[in-house]
Amino acid sequence: MIIIRTLILYIAVLTVMRIMGKREIGQLQPFELVVALMIADLAAIPMQDTGIPLLSGIIPIIILMAAQVALSYISMKSLNARGIICGRPSVVVANGKLVEQELRYLRYNINDLLEQLRAKNYPNLADVEFAILETNGQLSVIPKSQKRALQPVDLQINTKYEGIPLTLIIDGQLNEQNLRKVNLTREWLVIELHKFGIDDFKRVLFASLDTAGQLFYQLKGKPDGGRV
Structure with a gap:
């Protein structure tokens, strides 16, 4: 009886959390x-x-699930309601200076701020242009332009579109839906893998196709992968 009750409640809670949406605890x-x-x-x-x-x-x-979904919908549709329900982001560093009044209002001490800045790889407060405490408690940091990482646009370099590689095989299981997205077939993949002596999808631990048309694969039990 206890086992059945536990399983029912587990399924109910899992279903409710899925309906409420995907969020990490910190978000x-x-x-x-x-x-x-x-x-x-x-x-x-x-x-x-x-x-x-x-x-x-x-x-x-x-x-509770219905109340949460309703509040989420209201906050999505109304900016005023969103401010009341979720709060508003707080700027704690502006133009390279601590916003003392905001820190005091949030009861957010400087040591906590410095700790979060170090966690974001900004150990020096002088390198920070803006720091914003978001409504979920996370700190967003905008560095000064002289301290940001070098970008291709800074050197006037044009870059190619990369996109996201599509997963084709995971643990020997073929994802035919992703193949259809790029107008390829199961037969095409069989031919490509056969070139490398791979005659069975079950031998493949992982395979993906990037936007340049390069196929990456790794066999089970072999850490070295390859590109077609």
């Missing part, structure tokens, strides 16, 4: 974090106490 807005914590507590109570009806845990979880 959750305050109201989203509160909902996630409450859902965890609501699921734990009927899971531990078999005397509590299962619906007593599932119904509040569904209500």
